[in-house]
Amino acid sequence: MQVMELLLNGAVQGVGFRPLVYRVAHQMGLGGAVWNEPGGVRVRLVGxxxxxxxxxxxxxxxxxxxxRIDSLRTLSIATTDHAEPFRIVESMARGTRDALVMPDLATCPACLRELFDPRNRRFRYPFINCTHxxxxxxxxxxxxxDRPQTTMSAFTLCAECKAEYENPEDRRFHAQPNACPQCGPQVELLDAQGARLGGRDWAIRQAVIHLREGKIVAVKGIGGFHLLCNARNAEAVAELRRRKQREEKPLAVMVPDLETAARLAEVSRDEEDLLATPAAPIVLLRKRRDADIAEAVAPNNPYIGLVLPYSPIHHLLLRALELPLVATSGNLSDEPICIDERDAVRRLAGVADLFLVHNRPIVRPLDDSVxxxxxGKPMLLRRARGYAPLALPLPVETQPLLALGPHLKNTVALAIRDRVVISQHLGDLDTLESRNAFEQSLADLQTLYGERPNVWLADNHPDYASSLFARGQGHDPIRVQHHHAHIAAVMAEHGLNDTVLGFAWDGTGLGEDGTLWGGELLRATRDRYIRIGHLSGFHLPGGESAIRKPIMAAFGALHAAFPEQMPALAIERLGLDRETAHNLQTMIEKKINSPFTTSAGRWFDVVAALCGICRESRYEGMAAQRLEHAMDANLFAWPYPFDISPVEGVIVYELKPMLNALLADLAAGVPPARIATRFHLTLVDIIVRTADAHQGLPIALGGGCFQNQFLLDTAVARLREADHTVYWPQRVPPNDGGISLGQIFVAAGRKP
Ligand SMILES: [Zn+2]
Ligand SMILES: [Zn+2]
Ligand SMILES: [Zn+2]
Structure with missing residues (x-):
């Protein structure tokens, strides 16, 4: 008889994998053992x-x-004359630690049936789960x-749960969070001041009553707190916005089931599948005109973000309410979500009327993914609960690397050999809470995976919180240019090791020449790039703080194109008063806080402000979204003209002719829908004409601008018509959430 060892990698821990191995071995009459290791699952086969x-x-x-099996290796072969029955042995903490930690998974159909089965011992138990x-x-x-290494370690399994946990034939065999009403966590309802009102099923039923009455309830779920309220109750939604100081940014809505989703939005088969995946992300869908939902949920927005219930607590609430609920992160502005009840009562004081909490601790904040x-393929816009920390394969082997990510929409990443683990979305590093989450996440990844890389990577912006943190730790990280990282992220995701033509279009990032880039054309390989082109630029009065003020970008663009007509043109076209216009002009001419920018995102601002669609932006990317939503994709329209002029060997896409034509359109009373459409088509035209001039190079599209559905869809369609190969981000967001992956890939090619 032979002894063979197999090492399996992939999503193989905590998903009922060892029972499968056990069953197959038994049925084939093979002896041996199976156990979990930090490196995956190891099987010893005797036969x-x-x-x-x-x-x-x-x-x-x-x-x-x-x-999911990613790799299966046969490790060693020996002989033996000892037959042995196949068994499952306790985990062994040895070997390398690149096992995949599984993400949180939505309640499975079997558990859901039990949750609402009055004969089941877990009937209405809010913590029902299994290996699936x-x-x-x-x-x-x-x-x-393993259970001792989870926050379930404080709960001792009762006899019945223990029997399930130890039975390889049971669905709950080694389900680490296995629990029941006798031995597991419980919920509690707290009032606005955090005083206990009651527990167990009473708490759930009370929360239902209060939600129906229009109250705002903070609910502790899987990755943190949500703020919930009745999405049909306009007053409740307005009150939530007022208390959260969130004026316009769309709010996500949790719906009881797919049928309700289909009554609120147009849902295709692909979108249905995405809603119902175990990752349960918020899915952006086209809102129905007759959707029975308060307008304030997503004001002036043709889209709506829907999510299905993904924890038993949500199922209990939604099944009873039969209502769509606003389900927004339990935080203020762009801070990470609250995960601890005392913290929630403190930070959400004055926001929530009640707190539905529980005593199963959450280790790290995990926002809903979007x-x-x-x-035709899922595209992640925010990668967090349900996806993090699934490792992505790298198309190259690397020494251990730690990427600190960008400043906005921060994620951090850890690379080990040919895998990269990207943290969950951590938010903008402007607040103390976010910076704490950032530092914890860095420490967390290194502890979990037992790897402390000496090589750190950071954005080339010296003043980002991440850069300051590195210096504070005595590290001198490798600087990765922001837009190179955007393109490298696309390359890493799609396994591209050769040269690509990359369009890196986003809000801003620091360029190598000290200006603000963002409308860049890069000829990039993994570890280097040449900036071969960019959109024409302008001085942005107010600099990076002008990102919330599209009117500043419009002023700057007009000033660059028609200096002799300023400030009169700005007063006329932007409705600025004389004093403001003069001040802005002085700022630009005296070079006071008016950096030069070539950002595509700022060009969206220019057009949105000139059309009067968005003069002040209330959240990041609002002007670009408004412009996209203003567009009429069915209009028969032409792109605006632009010039292609090489300056010192770099192509500049000169947009002055576009501005000229756009102003003529405005003067002629052309509606904003047509102007917005023509602007989008201009950008597509730039991409396609550039690709045609660089035959044979695959195209990579990266940066926040490619969240724009029309821009992405139309550019990809036109590129494919012209036989170009084109890649765009899918599993990792196109926005700055993908920067940490790009930073890793740029450095993965370098020798230590
Ligand atoms: Zn289950
Ligand atoms: Zn139990
Ligand atoms: Zn960016």
């Missing part, structure tokens, strides 16, 4: 050597989601994933 191939094939064939569902990353404190279907 005839020729059966190992059949065994592997059966494992691959019978492995069903959420389990439940919390993972939000409760794990160490690898390997996704949409782009060109």
């Amino acid at each position: 005839p050597a020729h059966r190992v191939a059949e065994f592997s094939a059966r494992l691959r064939a019978e492995c069903a989601p959420p389990a 569902c439940g919390p993972r990353f939000s409760i794990i404190t160490g690898i390997p994933y 996704a949409r279907i782009a060109l």
Whole structure:
């Protein structure tokens, strides 16, 4: 008889994988053992050597989601004359630590049936789960994933739960968060001051009553607190906005089921599948005109973000209410979400009327992920709960690397060999809370995966909180140019090791020449790039703080194109008073806080402000969104003219002719819908004409501008018509959430 060792990598821990191995081995009459290791799952097989191939094939064939085999290696072969029955042994904390920690998974259909089955011992128990569902990353404190290394360690399994936990034939075999009403966590309802009102099912039923009455309830879920209220109650939604000081940014809505989703929005088959995946992201959908929902949920917005209930608590609330609920992050502005009840009562004081909490601790904040279907495939816009920390494969082996990410929409990343683990979305690093979450996440990844890289990577902006942190720690990180990182992220995701033509279009990032880039054309390989072109630029009065003021960008663009007509033109076209216009002119001419920018995002601002669509932006990217929504994709329209002029060997896409034509359109009373459409088509034209001039190079589209559905869809369609190969971000956001991956890939090619 032979002894064979197999090492399996992938999503193989905490998903019922060892019972599958056990079953297949038993059925094939093979002896041996299976156990979890930090490096994955190891199987020792004892039996005839020729059966190992059949065994592997059966494992691959019978492995069903959420389990996934990424690699299967046969490690060693010896002989033995000892037959042994197949068994599952306790985890061994040895070997390398690149096992995949699983993300949190939405309640599975089997658990959902039990949750509402009065004969089941977990009837209405808010913490029901099994190996196919439940919390993972939000409760794990160490690898390997075993109960003592989760926040369930404080709860001792009762006899019945223990029997399930130890029975390889049971759906709850080694389900680490396994629990029941006798031995597991419980919910409690607190008043606005944090005083206990009651617990268990009473708390859930009271929360339902208060939500129906229009109250705002903070609910502790999987990755943190949500603020919930009745999405049909205009007063409740307005009150939530007032208390949260969130004027216009769209709010996500949790719906009881797919049927309700289809009554609020147009939902395709792909979008249905995305809503119902175990990751349960918020999915951006086209809102129905007759959607029965308060306008204030997503004001002036043709889209709405919907999410299905993903924890038993949500199911209990939504099943009873039969209402769509606003489900927005339990935080203020762009801070990370609250995860701890005392913290929530403090930080959400004056926002929530009641707190529905529980005593299963959350280790790290995990916001809801946000996704949409782009060109028939899911595209993540915010990667957090349900996706983080699933590792992505890198198309190159690397020394250990730690990427500190960007400043806005920060994520950090850790690379080990040919894998990269990207943290969950951590938010903008402007607040103390976000910076704390950032530092914790860095420490957390290194502890979990047992790797402390000496090589750190950071954005080339010296004043970003991440750069300051590195210096404070005595590190001198490798500086990665922001837009190179955007393109490198696309390359990493799609396994591209050769030269690409990259369009890196976003809000801003610091260029190598000290100006603010963002409308860049890069000829890039993994570890280097040449800036071969960019949109024409202008001086932006107010600098990076003008990002919330599209009118500043419009002033700057007019000033650059028609200096002799300023400030009269700005007064006429932007409705500025004489004094403001003169001040802005002085700022630009005396070079006071008016950096030069070539950002595509700022050009969206220019057009939005000139059309009167958005003069002041209330959240990041608002002007660009408004302009996209103003557009009429069915209009028959032409792009605006632009010039292509090489300046010192760099192509400049000169947009002065566009501005000229746009002003003529405005003077002729052309409606904003047509102007917005023509502007979008101009950008598409720039991409396609550039690609045509660089035949043979694959195209990579990266940066926040490619969240724009029309820009992405139309550019990709036109590029494909012209036989170009084009890549865009899918599993990692196109916005700055993907920068940490790009930073890793840029440095992955370098020798230590
Ligand atoms: Zn389950
Ligand atoms: Zn129990
Ligand atoms: Zn960016």
